[in-house]
């Protein structure tokens with residue numbers, strides 16, 4: 253684990269830090285490099301630009317950990333507005349949505365799982381009516397079982413709903429086996445959360461080895477793997493494994509985050525790969541930004557300059 257990742261992720265939990273950082277405008281350099289804007293319009297514009305360049309996208313209305321029913325409802329409405337706007341622009345064949353269950357009520361005491369499931373159903377229904385799909389993002393390990401349980405329920409009516417699995421967790425290779433069946437869309441990422449050693453690999457090499465084992469399971473399986481990584485080694489290995497398992501382009505896809513390695517995103521799309529860009533948007537960009545900074549501490553000086561200049 254890079255030296256700064258753990259302290260940065262811990263610092264991110266401080267309310268003081270959150271208040272100071274959240275006052276930065278979305279237009280400030282560091283925020284804007286990862287988040288194209290706060291509004292539906294900004295998200296649709298970013299989608300349109302990427303689609304024109306031959307890429308596809310998944311959109312995330314930023315927000316997480318809500319304990320407020322109204323906030324959860326606002327998030328659901330934001331997704332409905334987004335799907336309508338994408339539909340009006342003819343973009344839903346190229347754009348799906350990513351949803352965090354904690355943003356739509358999962359942490360509400362006692363009723364959380366029920367509310368999150370109902371809210372997710374509402375978004376899945378709107379997505380299907382618009383001609384697209386939903387992927388459930390995965391949050392920290394304390395939510396994995398609950399999120400997979402909601403996924404199972406959702407897939408009874410919306411089997412096209414995608415899941416995310418995190419190679420950092422010890423359990424993930426087994427989860428990949430369980431989800432590598434026909435019709436199952438699984439995004440494999442390394443995992444962005446600080447996790448304890450009883451449940452997660454701590455060493456980057458161990459996480460990478462787990463990523464490769466999981467890739468093998470997904471690419472050898474019957475589902476639709478979504479290979480979410482910016483790591484050049486993982487991208488190369490995924491390409492070789494796809495050939496080894498006789499996977500044609502279009503039977504799996506690559507995914508990367510908005511603003512990270514855009515040249516590589518374009519290169520993969522130009523070679524005929526399906527390249528999906530994850531576009532986060534909205535005012536609640538703090539948690540997302542801090543996870544991205546923790547992954548790339550060399551961005552810190554850029555970040556501090558943005559904080560000081562408040563541009």
Ligand SMILES: Cc1cc2nc3c(=O)[nH]c(=O)nc-3n(C[C@H](O)[C@H](O)[C@H](O)COP(=O)(O)OP(=O)(O)OC[C@H]3O[C@@H](n4cnc5c(N)ncnc54)[C@H](O)[C@@H]3O)c2cc1C
Pocket residue numbers: 388389390391416418439441442443444445480481482483484507508509512513529530543544545547548551
């Ligand atoms: C489409 C998508 C969806 C995701 N969804 C989830 C999710 O639901 N749950 C979850 O826990 N995690 C999610 N993640 C994040 C993921 O778990 C990792 O934290 C993140 O992708 C960094 O890991 P990496 O595979 O890119 O490899 P790393 O080894 O971290 O990075 C490889 C290289 O990528 C570049 N890079 C990586 N991060 C950055 C950055 N922040 N800024 C600039 N360059 C960078 C650098 O060149 C770096 O050397 C998602 C990632 C993607 C791409």
